[in-house]
Amino acid sequence: MxxxxxxxxxxxxxxxxxxxxxxxxxxxxxxxxxxxxxxxxxxxxxxxxxxxxxxxxxxxxxxxxxxxxxxxxxxxxxxxxxxxxxxxxxxxxxxxxxxxxxxxxxxxxxxxxxxxxxxxxxxxxxxxxxxxxxxxxxxxxxxxxHTVANVPHAENVANGLYPTSRPVEQAKLCLSCHFGNDDRFVTHRIMGAGHPRMAFEIETFGALEPAHYKVDADYVRRKGEYNPVRLWAIGQAYASQQLLDTLASSKRGRDGLFPELVLFDCHSCHHPMSEQKASLRLGVGSGRVNLNDNNLLMLRAIVRVIDPANSAAFDRQVSQVHHAVAGSAEQRAADPVALAKNLSATIGRYMNRFEQETFDAAVLRNILLALLDETSANQYANYAGAEQAYFSISSLTSSLIKQGGLAASGPVTQRLTSMRKALANEDKFRGEQFLTEVAAMRALIPAQAK
Ligand code: HEC
Ligand code: HEC
Ligand code: HEC
Ligand code: HEC
Incomplete structure (x- = not known):
């Protein structure tokens, strides 16, 4: 043409x-x-x-x-x-x-x-x-x-255009490389050979890429509503499912006598022995390797707001998987694989629900507060958890500002900058400082609400 x-x-x-x-x-x-x-x-x-x-x-x-x-x-x-x-x-x-x-x-x-x-x-x-x-x-x-103007987007999709505008499909696409799937995967062996650790949050990374598209009225008319909070939530749910499904997978979940180590918190093992850092994540206890649960922690905050009636049950399910994987006394008899599959199925149902959820400013503010509240329980004390919390806090804060629910102010920006600084060096992660900044941000959100 x-x-x-x-x-x-x-x-x-x-x-x-x-x-x-x-x-x-x-x-x-x-x-x-x-x-x-x-x-x-x-x-x-x-x-x-x-x-x-x-x-x-x-x-x-x-x-x-x-x-x-x-x-x-x-x-x-x-x-x-x-x-x-x-x-x-x-x-x-x-x-x-x-x-x-x-x-x-x-x-x-x-x-x-x-x-x-x-x-x-x-x-x-x-x-x-x-x-x-x-x-x-x-x-x-x-x-x-796709170059013919009156051909609807759905027809291009029927012709094989990948539906990147649908949040679940987008998460599946990005995470197929940024976490991996049955066809491609960065194992601990590959990381041991020198491959960098992978960190990902779909909304933050989509903006960082940088975005080569503009969501305007015309975009919404062609492709439907674009909601960055929904994308974030679905990204958290899909990444959690990937962790659990990999844990349960006979193909990727094991490496010899060991489980696949990329499913665990890298810093559970990779820290000097002199550094006594007994991490008590979700009550699992010291001397155990923790699942890399950073996405699951974000998900708990979402469920607390979207489905309060079942939030305690959800937290229990997450905790059971943790304890079963770590072989804690209370879950020693439980089958971690069966529990992981169950939790994955629960998350699948939440993902369907998130697709229908509007995530207005009130809901968004409560999710952000729930997420910041987790600090008091010291849940982001490990690097990967803090990093994921930072991606999420900065993404949600900027969405809340755009939705008119929070004043864009110097202090908000300052807190985000200080969190980023605390994360600057993975090997010298300043957990205390990070948690202090998160607590300060927690105080700012209601104070500066619009
Ligand atoms: C890493 C994945 C990725 C790559 C690589 C990529 N895109 Fe995209 N692209 C996206 C996503 C995600 C969106 C936003 C969702 C949507 O509208 O489908 C998008 C949106 C678009 C849009 C739609 C804008 C609109 O208003 O509807 C066009 C056009 C586009 N990309 C063209 C390209 C071209 C051309 C290239 C190569 C030079 C490219 N993309 C490379 C992921 C990618
Ligand atoms: C086919 C595999 C593949 C897919 C699909 C993919 N990525 Fe990537 N992405 C990569 C690789 C490989 C790199 C590292 C490239 C490099 O460092 O040169 C990367 C790098 C990035 C970076 C830069 C990270 C940094 O540290 O600067 C961002 C941001 C990113 N991807 C976002 C996305 C998003 C958002 C999607 C989904 C819309 C996506 N990617 C889909 C393979 C992929
Ligand atoms: C499952 C997908 C996947 C596979 C398999 C994979 N990579 Fe990567 N690789 C990535 C992604 C995604 C990144 C970007 C990580 C980030 O910045 O968050 C990356 C980053 C890198 C980087 C750092 C790039 C930079 O800009 O600093 C190097 C080097 C690298 N990969 C080499 C390799 C080599 C060599 C292999 C084969 C042995 C390999 N990768 C296999 C997905 C993959
Ligand atoms: C259960 C403990 C454990 C976990 C969890 C773990 N590793 Fe390792 N890692 C090891 C062991 C053991 C070695 C081999 C050390 C050696 O050869 O001396 C190793 C080696 C490495 C190496 C090669 C450098 C070295 O110290 O030998 C890298 C890089 C690495 N791991 C990265 C990671 C990353 C990234 C993660 C998280 C995604 C991770 N590891 C999670 C135990 C762990």
Whole structure:
């Protein structure tokens, strides 16, 4: 299609006005790396009249400069390049890989869009890293329809466009690389070989990428409401499920005699012995390895507000899994795998509920307070917990400000900055300071409520 024709069709679409075409409960979509359509290659998206404009267009539905944003600012565009650096060479050597990192499927599966060879068009190259099609799905079938103005979004999705605008599907996509799934996974062995620890919170990371889309009235008309708090909540629920499902998985849950260690708090083990840090997380007790429960802690705060009647039961379920995994006296007879599966199923039901939840300013404020209250119980005293709490507190605070429920003020910003400082060095984590800042933030929220 000639550029001017594409342009004209887009303008015509604007004149006609697009009809709301969101289909709410579509079937789960195949992730881009396993979808069977043809991958055509990033070069097909990059023209200055498609998504490679230098500046955003005013007269278009979408910004049109997505490629420019991605290639200049988004780490995903560099994800392949990091496989060529010294750190990657060392990881590959330590793992004893037969090929260098940038040729090894185990690395390429996350550091690029790496579909099966039979699904690759001639212009696709893995050196594009995590490319447009790595998130939006192989474009073989949707490339034509998505440039035609009056074609509804749902039809593009039916043609294989991955439904990134649906929170559950988006969480599934991001976490398939930022935590892993049955097809790709960073194990403790890979981390031991030198791979960085993974930290993730979908709303924060989506903004950090940075976002190459703008949620405006036109976006909502085409794709439905966009609610960052819902995205955050669903992200917490989905990540918790991933932890529990991996724990219960016979494929990924074990490594020899040991459980897969990435499911546990890294700093349970990785700290100097001289540092007496008996962590009493959820009452599990000292001398035990704690599950990496940072997402589950956030989820407890959400459930406390959304479903107060069942919140104690939910907390109990979380605590039972903890105790069973750690082999505490009270749960020694319990089967941790069965308990993990049960909790995962409960979370699945909450996830459906979050999809319907509006998360207005009052609900949001209460969630934020519930989350900050957990500090008094000393729950974020470990690094990963504090880090996840920080991502969440900063995301929710900024949503509350945008919703008009909190004044944007110097003190709020200061508290966030100090929390970030306390987290700056993982090996010298200043837990006390972090908790002090969280308590100060707890006092600010009601004081500055609007
Ligand atoms: C399950 C997906 C996954 C797999 C498999 C994987 N990685 Fe990564 N890797 C990531 C993610 C996600 C990050 C970014 C972590 C962050 O910054 O939060 C990352 C980060 C890195 C970094 C640090 C990059 C930087 O900018 O500092 C290196 C180096 C790296 N990976 C190398 C490898 C190598 C080599 C392999 C193969 C042995 C590999 N990775 C396998 C997902 C993966
Ligand atoms: C890491 C995943 C990821 C990558 C890589 C990625 N996108 Fe996106 N993209 C998203 C998400 C998430 C959204 C927001 C949800 C939505 O609207 O579907 C989005 C939204 C969009 C939109 C929709 C804006 C709107 O108003 O409807 C366009 C257009 C787009 N991306 C184009 C691109 C192009 C072109 C590339 C490659 C240069 C690219 N994306 C790479 C994840 C990604
Ligand atoms: C195909 C795998 C893959 C998918 C899907 C993916 N990512 Fe990533 N992401 C990576 C890798 C690999 C890196 C590390 C790249 C590097 O450091 O150069 C990364 C890095 C990032 C970073 C930069 C982190 C940092 O430390 O600076 C952000 C932010 C990010 N991803 C957000 C997202 C979001 C949000 C989504 C979902 C919309 C997503 N990613 C989906 C593989 C993926
Ligand atoms: C149950 C205890 C335990 C947990 C939990 C654990 N590790 Fe380890 N880790 C070990 C042991 C044991 C070694 C091997 C140490 C050696 O070879 O001397 C190791 C080795 C490593 C190494 C190689 C460097 C070294 O010290 O030898 C890295 C890096 C690492 N782990 C990162 C992590 C990360 C990241 C996490 C959390 C996602 C984590 N570990 C969770 C016990 C643990």
């Amino acid at each position: 000639s550029p001017s024709l594409t342009h004209w069709i887009r303008r015509a679409g604007l004149v006609l006005g697009l009809v709301l075409t969101q289909s709410l409960h579509a079937a789960p979509a195949a992730l881009p790396n396993v979808a069977t359509d043809q991958t055509i290659g990033t070069i097909n998206c990059a023209s200055s009249t498609c998504h490679g404009s230098i500046a955003p267009w005013n007269e278009s539905n979408v910004l049109q400069n997505e490629y420019t944003t991605w290639s200049r600012l988004d780490r995903h565009a560099k994800a392949y390049t990091v496989l060529l650096n010294k750190q990657s060479q060392r990881i590959a050597k330590n793992l004893g890989l037969a090929q260098p990192a940038h040729e090894s499927k185990i690395c390429l599966d996350c550091h690029s869009h790496n579909p099966d060879s039979k699904n690759r068009g001639p212009r696709h190259v893995v050196s594009d890293g995590v490319s447009c099609e790595g998130c939006h799905g192989p474009a073989g079938k949707w490339v034509t329809s």
